[in-house]
Amino acid sequence: MVEEKKEKVIIRAKNVDFYYGDFHALKNISLDCMEKEVTAMIGPSGCGKSTFLKLLNRMNDFVPGARLSGEVTISGESIYGPNADPVDIRRRVGMVFQRPNPFPKSIYDNITYGPKLIGIKKPDLDVIVERALKAAALWDEVKDLLNKSALELSGGQQQRVCIARALALEPDILLMDEPTSALDPIATSKVEEWIKTAELSIVIVTHNMQQAARISDKTAFFFLGELIEFGPTLELFTRPRESKTENYITGRFG
Amino acid sequence: MLKAQKGYEPKRRYLREKIALFFVRSSGIFTMAVMAFILIYIVGHGISAISFSFLTEFPKDNMTAGGIFPAILGTLILALGALLTAIPLGFGAAIYLAEYARPGPLVSAIRLGVANLAGVPSVVFGLFGLALFVTEFGFGRSILSGSLTLGLLILPTVTAAAEEALRQTPQSFREAALALGASRWQAIRQVVLPAALPGMLTGAILALGRAAGETAPIIFTASAAYTLAMPDSVFREVMALSTHILNLATNGTHIEETRPQQFGSALVLLILVLGLSLVAIIIRAKLKRGRKW
Numbered sequence A: 001m002v003e004e005k006k007e008k009v010i011i012r013a014k015n016v017d018f019y020y021g022d023f024h025a026l027k028n029i030s031l032d033c034m035e036k037e038v039t040a041m042i043g044p045s046g047c048g049k050s051t052f053l054k055l056l057n058r059m060n061d062f063v064p065g066a067r068l069s070g071e072v073t074i075s076g077e078s079i080y081g082p083n084a085d086p087v088d089i090r091r092r093v094g095m096v097f098q099r100p101n102p103f104p105k106s107i108y109d110n111i112t113y114g115p116k117l118i119g120i121k122k123p124d125l126d127v128i129v130e131r132a133l134k135a136a137a138l139w140d141e142v143k144d145l146l147n148k149s150a151l152e153l154s155g156g157q158q159q160r161v162c163i164a165r166a167l168a169l170e171p172d173i174l175l176m177d178e179p180t181s182a183l184d185p186i187a188t189s190k191v192e193e194w195i196k197t198a199e200l201s202i203v204i205v206t207h208n209m210q211q212a213a214r215i216s217d218k219t220a221f222f223f224l225g226e227l228i229e230f231g232p233t234l235e236l237f238t239r240p241r242e243s244k245t246e247n248y249i250t251g252r253f254g
Numbered sequence B: 001m002l003k004a005q006k007g008y009e010p011k012r013r014y015l016r017e018k019i020a021l022f023f024v025r026s027s028g029i030f031t032m033a034v035m036a037f038i039l040i041y042i043v044g045h046g047i048s049a050i051s052f053s054f055l056t057e058f059p060k061d062n063m064t065a066g067g068i069f070p071a072i073l074g075t076l077i078l079a080l081g082a083l084l085t086a087i088p089l090g091f092g093a094a095i096y097l098a099e100y101a102r103p104g105p106l107v108s109a110i111r112l113g114v115a116n117l118a119g120v121p122s123v124v125f126g127l128f129g130l131a132l133f134v135t136e137f138g139f140g141r142s143i144l145s146g147s148l149t150l151g152l153l154i155l156p157t158v159t160a161a162a163e164e165a166l167r168q169t170p171q172s173f174r175e176a177a178l179a180l181g182a183s184r185w186q187a188i189r190q191v192v193l194p195a196a197l198p199g200m201l202t203g204a205i206l207a208l209g210r211a212a213g214e215t216a217p218i219i220f221t222a223s224a225a226y227t228l229a230m231p232d233s234v235f236r237e238v239m240a241l242s243t244h245i246l247n248l249a250t251n252g253t254h255i256e257e258t259r260p261q262q263f264g265s266a267l268v269l270l271i272l273v274l275g276l277s278l279v280a281i282i283i284r285a286k287l288k289r290g291r292k293w
């Protein structure tokens, strides 16, 4: 899990504050995610994990009254700067949601939705579909069903369609918000298996601590909008520096 | 155990239960009976008039004989015209309200407008159509004027039903599209609309079912007492079933002789209107089965 990787910062948040209207949802968050690593976010519900995740691909833009201060950079470029294009950012930073949310369209049309938006056409689309489904470890199960509605698949398969759909755009980063919380244990382990082997920078929110421990390189513990502790997963779970972290991972609250 | 107070003993409760049940059930049965009575009455009086030639021929001999084909055709044309009017406007307004609008004075004003439009009596629409389309715009009594008037009549219902259908499409579809780099409008057009469209159309067709039988909105704006030729442009007058019945039953010298034609036309109109509702119901049932969100 923690074999040596080229340590390079891909996401950097610096002194980020986030507000929903008057509500101060994130307080002075600073954190770096490394390229090709899996970064897990844990913490009790309502502590701001999803908020943090969504500000990385500017999905918070759609929330009326939301406001951010501080700096967020991806590969060194500010994503809230005057030249940042939110649509372009969302293509580089893919997202997988808590409940599988395939479109009510065929598997093929689901995967090609993103590429078609940037004008990619037929022969190339076929290649993209195969590559994305293989990357999401779903190709063998659905290669003969590409024209079937994605809604007819099982929950675990649907979630992997959503992963493939995000991967089709070849993003540098994949954000995952509790991607297995609506899945059964077998489907969960398939998705976890995929995360562990993916050659991608991943930020995953989970409120399952065992899952964070199993799949992530680094873990961030959020509490009431603050980042309490952030470090290598093994260290955070075996030798937490903060008492709040220790209380949480030992199940004393949350 | 607490002892029940006077007036609260089980026996009395059972009695009240029985009385309440009697009244609500009677109301239900009464409603159904009224419906059945109308149906039986119209069918009973109208069925003898109905024949192949009644449905396919033009009226003859001061309308005491022949068919009602031009009236059926006219009603269908006006219905289609009303849909073509109400759908772009109604769906547009619904998309604005459901997808873009943030609470504020403009949205409140639009909602107020839609709600009030729904309460305007249909005869007022008729007069409005007469003043605006027939006279002011110079469209004359025509398919165009009648379609526009009927279209405005169903606009509030079409808008409300379309907005409801849009609101029922899961937020997660929009999120997914936006997260893949779609613009707001792309997400609406490519993902939300295809999912909501059957529901939106169902609402529009149900609204139309009501409007197709209306008399007041078209009597000044579109309908002719009698036409000999098929309409060849949208500026022609047409006959319509509702106004045909009205004319036969209230005007002229053959009111008694044309009774069978009156009931025959009423029956055809009823079937047409119920047919439209049936289409809507079938679409809705298909939709419910096909969708898994």
Ligand SMILES: Nc1ncnc2c1ncn2[C@@H]1O[C@H](COP(=O)(O)OP(=O)(O)O)[C@@H](O)[C@H]1O
Pocket (backbone or CB within 6 Å): A020, A023, A025, A043, A044, A045, A046, A047, A048, A049, A050, A051, A052, A063
């Ligand atoms: N759209 C929103 N408008 C207002 N408050 C919000 C919104 N989304 C989340 N919040 C609030 O922000 C806090 C953090 O929410 P969230 O990031 O979803 O937490 P988590 O994902 O850790 O459960 C919560 O108190 C929540 O109520």
Ligand SMILES: [Mg+2]
Pocket (backbone or CB within 6 Å): A049, A050, A051, A177
């Ligand atoms: Mg959350």
